[in-house]
Amino acid sequence: MARVGVFVCFCGANIADYVDVPQVVEEVRRIRDVKYAVEYKYMCSDPGQGLIRDAIVQNKLTSIVVAACSPRMHEKTFRKALSDAGMNPYLLEVANIREHSSWVHQKDKKAATAKAMDLCRMAVAKSIANEQLHEISVPVTKRALVIGGGIAGIQAALDIADARIPVVLVEKSPSIGGKMAQLDETFPTLDCAQCILTPKMVDVASHPYIELIPYAEVLELQGFVGNYKVKIKKKASYVNFKTCTGCGACWQKCPVKVPNEYNMGIDKRKAIYTPFPQAVPNKPVIDAEHCTMLQKGKCGICAKVCLPGAIDYQMQDEIIEREIGAVVVATGYDMWDPTPYEEYGVGRFKDIITSLEFERMVSANGPTNGIPLRPSDGKVPKNVVFIKCVGSRDEAKGIEYCSKICCMYTTKHTILLHHKVHDSHAYVFYMDIRAAGKGYEEFVKKAQVDTGTTYLRGRVSKIYKKGDKLMVRGEDAQIGQVVEVEADLVVLATAVSAPKDNPELARLLGISYDKYGYLSEAHPKLRPVETAKAGIFLAGCTQAPKDIPETVSQASACAAKVCGLFAGDTMKKDPMVSTINNEYCSGCQNCVTVCPYGAIVTDDVPIGHGSKELRTVAKINEGVCQGCGSCVAICRSMAINLAGFTDPQIINEIVSI
Amino acid sequence: MKKLTYFPGCSAHGTSEEFDSTLKLVLKTLDVELEDIPDWNCCGATSAHVMTENLAYALPMRNLVLAEKLENTTMGIACASCYQRMKVTKVHMDENPELAKRINTTVVEEGTYQGTVDVKSMLQYAYEDIGLETIKSKVTKPLTGLKVACYYGCLLTRPKNITKFDSPEYPVSMDQICEALGATATEFDYKTECCGASFSISNTEVVENLSGQILAMAKESGAHAIVVACPLCQSNLDMRQPDIEKIQGVKYDIPIFYFTQLMALAFGYPIDQLKFPKHIVPVEGALANIGKVEPVPEKVKKPIKAVEAESEVK
Numbered sequence: 011m012a013r014v015g016v017f018v019c020f021c022g023a024n025i026a027d028y029v030d031v032p033q034v035v036e037e038v039r040r041i042r043d044v045k046y047a048v049e050y051k052y053m054c055s056d057p058g059q060g061l062i063r064d065a066i067v068q069n070k071l072t073s074i075v076v077a078a079c080s081p082r083m084h085e086k087t088f089r090k091a092l093s094d095a096g097m098n099p100y101l102l103e104v105a106n107i108r109e110h111s112s113w114v115h116q117k118d119k120k121a122a123t124a125k126a127m128d129l130c131r132m133a134v135a136k137s138i139a140n141e142q143l144h145e146i147s148v149p150v151t152k153r154a155l156v157i158g159g160g161i162a163g164i165q166a167a168l169d170i171a172d173a174r175i176p177v178v179l180v181e182k183s184p185s186i187g188g189k190m191a192q193l194d195e196t197f198p199t200l201d202c203a204q205c206i207l208t209p210k211m212v213d214v215a216s217h218p219y220i221e222l223i224p225y226a227e228v229l230e231l232q233g234f235v236g237n238y239k240v241k242i243k244k245k246a247s248y249v250n251f252k253t254c255t256g257c258g259a260c261w262q263k264c265p266v267k268v269p270n271e272y273n274m275g276i277d278k279r280k281a282i283y284t285p286f287p288q289a290v291p292n293k294p295v296i297d298a299e300h301c302t303m304l305q306k307g308k309c310g311i312c313a314k315v316c317l318p319g320a321i322d323y324q325m326q327d328e329i330i331e332r333e334i335g336a337v338v339v340a341t342g343y344d345m346w347d348p349t350p351y352e353e354y355g356v357g358r359f360k361d362i363i364t365s366l367e368f369e370r371m372v373s374a375n376g377p378t379n380g381i382p383l384r385p386s387d388g389k390v391p392k393n394v395v396f397i398k399c400v401g402s403r404d405e406a407k408g409i410e411y412c413s414k415i416c417c418m419y420t421t422k423h424t425i426l427l428h429h430k431v432h433d434s435h436a437y438v439f440y441m442d443i444r445a446a447g448k449g450y451e452e453f454v455k456k457a458q459v460d461t462g463t464t465y466l467r468g469r470v471s472k473i474y475k476k477g478d479k480l481m482v483r484g485e486d487a488q489i490g491q492v493v494e495v496e497a498d499l500v501v502l503a504t505a506v507s508a509p510k511d512n513p514e515l516a517r518l519l520g521i522s523y524d525k526y527g528y529l530s531e532a533h534p535k536l537r538p539v540e541t542a543k544a545g546i547f548l549a550g551c552t553q554a555p556k557d558i559p560e561t562v563s564q565a566s567a568c569a570a571k572v573c574g575l576f577a578g579d580t581m582k583k584d585p586m587v588s589t590i591n592n593e594y595c596s597g598c599q600n601c602v603t604v605c606p607y608g609a610i611v612t613d614d615v616p617i618g619h620g621s622k623e624l625r626t627v628a629k630i631n632e633g634v635c636q637g638c639g640s641c642v643a644i645c646r647s648m649a650i651n652l653a654g655f656t657d658p659q660i661i662n663e664i665v666s667i
Numbered sequence: 668m669k670k671l672t673y674f675p676g677c678s679a680h681g682t683s684e685e686f687d688s689t690l691k692l693v694l695k696t697l698d699v700e701l702e703d704i705p706d707w708n709c710c711g712a713t714s715a716h717v718m719t720e721n722l723a724y725a726l727p728m729r730n731l732v733l734a735e736k737l738e739n740t741t742m743g744i745a746c747a748s749c750y751q752r753m754k755v756t757k758v759h760m761d762e763n764p765e766l767a768k769r770i771n772t773t774v775v776e777e778g779t780y781q782g783t784v785d786v787k788s789m790l791q792y793a794y795e796d797i798g799l800e801t802i803k804s805k806v807t808k809p810l811t812g813l814k815v816a817c818y819y820g821c822l823l824t825r826p827k828n829i830t831k832f833d834s835p836e837y838p839v840s841m842d843q844i845c846e847a848l849g850a851t852a853t854e855f856d857y858k859t860e861c862c863g864a865s866f867s868i869s870n871t872e873v874v875e876n877l878s879g880q881i882l883a884m885a886k887e888s889g890a891h892a893i894v895v896a897c898p899l900c901q902s903n904l905d906m907r908q909p910d911i912e913k914i915q916g917v918k919y920d921i922p923i924f925y926f927t928q929l930m931a932l933a934f935g936y937p938i939d940q941l942k943f944p945k946h947i948v949p950v951e952g953a954l955a956n957i958g959k960v961e962p963v964p965e966k967v968k969k970p971i972k973a974v975e976a977e978s979e980v981k
Contacts, residue, residue: 352834352835352836353837355837358854472856474857474884475854476887477887
């Protein structure tokens with residue numbers, strides 16, 4: 011005979027204002043198996059939990075129902091109360107009478123009360139069939155994989171490695187550093203990006219706990235949290251990094267010139283190159299697509315001039331396998347292509363550039379030695395128009411979201427322009443100035459005063475050419491008139507967009523992404539760095555546009571999560587996982603297809619006891635299983651059982667109302 | 668011999684008669700026979716679509732239904748405004764069968780709307796169905812030396828999701844046709860600006876201002892003439908030009924051609940068939956440039972001096 015205890019919470023006024031709690035308790039007491047029922051103002055508080063603990067001991071209860079808020083909120087709290095009273099924590103059931111009743115039926119107290127009673131009856135019925143369950147222990151490989159070597163990946167890798175946990179850092183380009191390495195100064199303090207980034211890059215290369223694999227990409231990830239196996243393709247660099255001294259003779263003599271990605275194509279690099287002088291590792295790679303030796307078998311100059319003989323044209327792509335326990339994805343972002351803005355003449359007018367191109371020009375190590383120049387005639391521009399929200403907040407031509415960083419970097423650009431060209435004047439067309447952040451509003455205000463920039467609130471409708479000037483026509487909404495500004499140079503604050511490879515990466519990692527291609531976090535507020543797949547974490551712009559301070563914070567948060575995961579030799583995991591009854595399993599493998607986590611594999615078992623003949627059945631990896639129940643629903647043989655949600659439990663719930 | 672259903676619109680019989688007649692000359696050379704829609708009616712522009720939805724759709728729908736009775740699958744329209752009304756109606760009816768059914772209750776006698784006839788402007792027809800290669804092959808008197816600014820106006824390529832033709836902001840189809848004829852299309856940024864349209868009558872100042880800017884930009888681009896594919900654009904830019912010159916104190920002398928007039932000229936039709944006397948701004952000055960070859964300008968020294976990869980070597 012079951013002895014159920016029911017504890018109904020007021021949740022202050024949250025529940026009590028819309029549900030008649032005493033009446034619910036009254037009703038619950040009438041259920042045959044309920045031996046104890048009580049109400050309390052805050053069941054989650056210490057006295058509330060004490061009530062539960064005492065009642066368990068005094069009334070010899072066999073299962074517990076707490077009627078309160080969502081189990082996502084306090085299930086763990088109440089499970090602990092059960093444990094403390096010496097009861098198996100999985101004998102708890104939570105009836106969610108707040109989110110499912112009081113909050114959504116605020117206009118009808120009677121109906122809300124009736125629904126709360128139903129929810130309690132169901133929970134009581136289910137709890138009678140609850141079984142004692144025990145946490146699962148899973149062994150852990152204490153090594154982390156970080157994908158992406160921008161500031162997010164660098165920070166995550168360093169923080170994890172500092173905790174003496176080995177890290178494998180994979181970067182797809184020849185050097186780590188990412189977008190931040192392309193920046194000149196950073197808002198709101200105008201720190202030189204290189205000065206604060208390159209020491210960290212060097213730290214990565216020299217850290218005893220970091221294995222840096224540049225010029226590589228992740229091919230495959232198998233396994234489950236704590237026990238992943240990753241396959242990494244290391245692209246052929248055609249340069250033996252062990253013997254190369256980074257002297258630079260090869261790229262000095264290479265005759266092939268290719269648009270330089272690091273400088274946004276403003277100047278040229280060679281076919282054998284390091285992306286920038288401060289690159290880490292500071293070893294060149296050969297761009298096979300453009301190298302005449304690799305394409306046509308002619309040239310070979312770099313091999314001739316290389317004294318240590320580090321050039322190897324026969325080098326092949328290499329597959330590296332590593333066992334890891336957790337993954338941090340930090341693949342950054344792409345700059346949005348402004349081509350759809352035909353009214354601006356993007357692509358037709360050379361003197362319209364993107365913000366990152368401007369950034370490269372004003373960078374001290376940039377292609378124009380830090381002075382912005384008009385691409386059309388190489389002259390120093392005097393009047394520069396900055397247009398914000400190019401692509402951002404534009405449902406018609408671009409993307410709906412705000413890219414978050416453009417207001418601030420445009421402000422920074424007006425300052426940099428002012429610093430580099432003293433007699434210049436900047437105009438900024440804007441929709442809003444979004445300067446939320448520590449020191450941000452002050453930065454914008456100060457820049458406006460110091461630089462004398464003209465801020466025009468309104469959208470630009472057209473850019474046309476008049477002589478060698480660009481005429482920028484837009485609305486000044488503050489005076490309600492169309493204005494035209496004569497510009498020498500126009501800088502488009504193009505939107506931040508998700509890396510175009512993200513969907514493919516998400517598929518191979520088994521995590522989800524949103525309609526823009528950003529990788530999805532498990533919960534937008536409470537689990538912002540975790541993905542829905544255990545052991546995979548997100549840092550930086552790959553999750554959503556964000557600035558450097560936020561990216562670094564998120565990267566450190568990832569590191570904390572990884573360290574937490576690796577704190578013990580084994581990992582604890584909720585026992586709500588599926589198990590297969592081999593006797594019923596027909597081996598149809600429908601469950602293998604529907605499992606979103608890849609937790610089900612097949613296994614061969616003897617047909618009968620002692621038989622040598624084998625048949626195929628499904629097998630569940632309880633380390634990977636997240637207890638979603640998809641396999642239970644699809645199984646035609648009713649061979650699958652989900653602990654905590656067994657058939658008797660569900661049937662009891664249904665029968666009770 | 669190709670056949671094409673033809674919707675001339677009211678202007679083809681009046682202000683843009685030279686568009687209509689040169690179009691017919693050109694299509695004769697290109698071996699296309701025009702078939703008029705029997706008993707066609709007004710497209711409704713511009714009064715109907717600002718007054719009542721039903722009439723705005725019903726008037727074009729009647730033309731579409733009548734056109735479906737002919738065998739041709741495409742309707743070519745001379746006037747940009749007629750084209751716009753017809754195309755909007757077709758797209759909306761095809762997207763929304765419920766709406767089509769409702770509007771069809773006004774157009775009962777003519778029959779049920781099927782959506783079988785495609786609607787194209789004559790510019791689009793020339794560009795897509797005839798093609799630049801064919802046009803080029805018929806040229807006997809190339810217009811070499813003539814610099815033209817191609818002006819599309821607001822309706823021929825807009826809105827993008829209705830017309831699905833060329834770019835809504837910087838179209839190039841007419842430029843390419845003119846180049847095929849041997850002329851030079853200038854880089855003209857005002858090709859889709861508004862000319863003032865029907866304000867010509869009710870508020871002439873608006874047209875004088877807007878068309879004035881278009882003329883100024885055309886001149887700035889170095890064009891001898893403006894080429895259009897819309898009767899209202901033509902009449903505004905041509906008819907209001909003397910007034911604009913007076914207001915601005917600038918002498919433009921920029922004749923406004925229909926692209927079909929230039930095609931007919933390049934195809935070798937004699938000048939007296941091209942209805943040039945209908946123009947307000949005389950065309951002779953511009954046409955005198957044909958055959959003149961300009962000296963090739965000296966190459967400008969290569970601009971931006973980027974620091975080459977060499978200097979990055981330590």
